[in-house]
Amino acid sequence: xxxxxxxxxxxxxxxWYLLAAVLFVEPGGYCxxxxxxxxxxRVTLLGTGNPRPSAQRSGPAILIEAxxxxxxxxxxxxxxxxxxxxxxxGGRDALAGIDMVLLTHLHSDHVVGLPxxxxxxxxxxxxxxxxxxxxxxxxxxxxxxxxxFQADIVSRRDLDERLPGTGVEVDAIDVxxxxxxxxxxxxxxxxxxxxxxxxxxxxxxxxxxxxxxxCSGDTRYSENLINHARGCDVLIxxxxxxxxERRLSQMRDPAATQxxxxxxxxxxxxxxxxxxxxxxxxxxxxxxxxxTTREDAETPTRKTYSGRLxxxxxxxxxxxxxxxxxSHIRLDHLKK
Numbered sequence: 212x213x214x215x216x217x218x219x220x221x222x223x224x225x226x227w228y229l230l231a232a233v234l235f236v237e238p239g240g241y242c243x244x245x246x247x248x249x250x251x252x253r254v255t256l257l258g259t260g261n262p263r264p265s266a267q268r269s270g271p272a273i274l275i276e277a278x279x280x281x282x283x284x285x286x287x288x289x290x291x292x293x294x295x296x297x298x299x300x301g302g303r304d305a306l307a308g309i310d311m312v313l314l315t316h317l318h319s320d321h322v323v324g325l326p327x328x329x330x331x332x333x334x335x336x337x338x339x340x341x342x343x344x345x346x347x348x349x350x351x352x353x354x355x356x357x358x359x360f361q362a363d364i365v366s367r368r369d370l371d372e373r374l375p376g377t378g379v380e381v382d383a384i385d386v387x388x389x390x391x392x393x394x395x396x397x398x399x400x401x402x403x404x405x406x407x408x409x410x411x412x413x414x415x416x417x418x419x420x421x422x423x424x425x426c427s428g429d430t431r432y433s434e435n436l437i438n439h440a441r442g443c444d445v446l447i448x449x450x451x452x453x454x455x456e457r458r459l460s461q462m463r464d465p466a467a468t469q470x471x472x473x474x475x476x477x478x479x480x481x482x483x484x485x486x487x488x489x490x491x492x493x494x495x496x497x498x499x500x501x502x503t504t505r506e507d508a509e510t511p512t513r514k515t516y517s518g519r520l521x522x523x524x525x526x527x528x529x530x531x532x533x534x535x536x537x538s539h540i541r542l543d544h545l546k547k
Contacts, residue, residue: 249278249532249533250277250278250419250420250421250422250532251277251278251422251530251531251532252275252276252277252278252417252419252422252423252424252444252445252530252531252532253275253276253277253278253528253529253530253531254273254274254275254276254424254445254447254528254529254530254531255273255274255276255300255526255527255528255529255540256273256447256494256496256523256524256525256526256527256528256529257269257272257273257274257286257292257293257296257297257300257525257526258270258271258272258290258291258292258293258296258525259271259495259496259497259498259523259524259525259527260290260291260320260497260498260501260525261320261497261498261499261500261501262318262319262320263461263499263500263501264291265501265502267501267524267525268498268501268524268525269290269291269292269293269295269296269525270288270289270290270291270292270293270320270321270323270324271288271290271315271320271321271496271497272286272287272288272289272290272292272293272296272324273286273287273288273426273447273496274286274287274297275287275417275424277395277396277397277417277419277420279395279396279397279419283310283394283395283396283397284305284308284309284310285309285310285311285312285313285394285397285399285417286309286311286312286313286328287312287313287314287315287415287426288313288314288315288321288322288428289312289314289321289322289323289324289325289327289328290320290321290322290323290324291320291323291324292324293324293327293328294306294324294327294328294331294332296525296526297309297328298331298335299542300526300540303335303336304336306328306331306332306335307332307333307335307336307337308337309328309332309341310342310394310395311342311343311344311392311394311399312325312328312341312342312343312344312345313344313345313399313401313415314343314344314345314346314349314413315345315346315404315412315413315414315415315426315428315429316345316346316406316409316411316412316413316428316429317345317346317348317349317352318409318429321428321429322352325343325353325356326356326359326360328341329341329356329357329360329379329381330360330363330364330379332378333367333374333378333379334367334372334374336378337378338375338377338378339377339378340377340378340380340381340382341380341381341382342382342383343381343382343383343384344383344384344386344392344399344401345383345385345386345413346385346386346401346411346412346413347385347411348385349383349384349385349386350383350384350385352383353381353383354381354383356381357379357380357381364376364379367379386401386413387401388401388402388403388411388413389401389402396419396420397417397418397419398416398417398418398419399415399416399417400415400416400418400439401413401414401415402414402415402416402435402436402439403435404427404428404429404430404433404435404436405430405431405432405433405435405474406428406429406430406431406474407431407470407473407474408474409429409474412428412429412430413428414426414427414428414430414433414436414439414440415428416439416440416443422444422531422532423442423443423444423445423531424443424444424445424446424447424531425439425440425443425445425446425447425488425490426447426496427440427446427447427448427449427476428449429449429474429475429497430449430475430476431473431474431475431476431480432476432480432483432484433484436484437484437487437488440484440488440490441487441488441489443488443490444490444491444492444531444535445490445491445492445493445494445529445531445535446484446485446488446490446492446493446494447494447495447496447523448476448481448484448485448493448494448495448496449475449476449495449496449497449498449499450475450476450477450478450481450495450497450498450499450503450508450512451471451472451475451476451477451499451500452477452478452499452500452503452507452508452511453472453477455500455502455503455507456468456471456472456499456500457472459500459502460500471499475499477511478508478509478510478511478512478514479511479512479514479515480515481493481495481512481516482511482512482513482514482515482516483515483516485512485515485516485518485520486515486516486517486518489518490518491519491535492519492520492521492529492535492537493516493518493519493520493521494520494521494522494523494527494529495508495520495521495522495523496523498522498523505522508522509522521537524539526539526540526541526542527539528540
């Protein structure tokens with residue numbers, strides 16, 4: 212009884228403080244127990260699409276969150292709609308709280324959302340420069356983005372909102388393949404992949420406390436990717452389904468369509484990669500073309516791969532700790 216009276220006397224603030232010591236609360240409303248013995252990588256497929264606009268598949272963007280204290284949030288590629296997905300699932304804190312952006316290559320569908328992330332994240336409270344790392348050309352591209360939006364920047368920094376100028380600066384570096392970066396105990400390794408005539412193109416490996424996620428970026432069959440992905444928990448790989456692309460391509464020239472097919476990875480080829488890497492979970496993202504169904508991608512993959520396979524959808528969530536769990540954020544369940 213005495214304990215009950217004491218608990219009733221405590222303020223709500225104290226109760227919430229104690230709960231926060233036990234639970235880690237994600238901006239999107241996720242709660243999970245955090246202990247030093249259970250480090251976690253949390254992957255959210257913000258966009259699983261390609262250059263073709265689609266209501267179902269936003270442009271390529273993968274959010275990886277490591278359960279450091281505070282959490283470390285890494286965004287791999289910033290395709291069309293990435294900022295909307297971040298804001299819808301996590302609010303202004305998610306949009307302003309990206310610790311580092313990693314780019315696989317500079318094709319438009321992978322970077323077209325970067326100005327939106329830079330400017331809208333600034334409006335919603337980012338106080339420090341946006342950190343961007345990517346292949347050769349990244350520094351020049353980001354510098355030109357800042358120049359292109361000078362009218363908006365001057366207005367918001369100097370005239371109206373009076374936002375701090377540091378929040379719209381960019382800390383960009385062109386990185387070298389096979390030279391890892393370190394961020395809050397998270398190891399980030401870029402490696403070369405084969406995207407046909409488009410060079411350079413990188414994949415990225417993310418390692419944290421014995422857990423690992425590899426993102427292929429855009430590539431055709433790549434032995435170098437296999438070498439860098441071996442031993443990973445989750446391999447997220449692009450895919451193109453040639454017969455569907457030929458039927459539904461927006462390009463009118465069959466020769467151009469064939470050239471596109473030749474610098475991506477077919478399901479059968481991806482299956483061979485998955486078999487060689489043997490991840491705990493293989494995942495498809497950057498799915499070409501956008502109307503591709505799960506069966507379109509999965510059925511031919513099974514000719515060469517029998518392991519655990521997920522055809523990704525926008526807002527698929529993958530938790531990597533002692534086990535791998537897959538769930539999905541339903542937009543109709545999120546608060547407006």
